[in-house]
Amino acid sequence: MRYSSQVKPISYLKVNAAEVLSHLAEQREPLVITQNGEVKAVLQDVASFEETQETLAMxxxxxxxxxxxxxGKVKPAADVVARLRAKRS
Structure with a gap:
């Protein structure tokens, strides 16, 4: 996905914060924020952020x-199953 269409200056964010947050939640597309013509931040909705964090954890x-x-820190599955069964008994 290209984010070039989702680039806004920080002044836009300041003036339209509520609209930006609503758009983020509805569209679930990140918004790139620039300051003095340089990319400074990426905003995204909470659900997308949580999904990203879960994916990174996995x-x-x-x-x-x-x-x-x-x-080489592996054990045959049969050994593990046998050990678990022995503990259960």
Whole structure:
């Protein structure tokens, strides 16, 4: 997705804050904010932010799992299941 159409100066945000927040919630597209012609921030709705955070957390878990596999820190699934069953008894 290109964000070039979603670029606004900070002065626009100051004048239209309520409208911007409403648009963010409805469209769920981030808004790039510039100051003195330079990109300074990206605004997004809360739901999108939470989804992004959950996705990053899952990616971190997968990366950690891949590191453990690469380091040989794995056990056969049958051994794990047997150990869990033994603890349950």
């Amino acid at each position: 990616l971190k878990i997968l990366a950690l799992g891949n590191q453990e596999v690469a380091a």
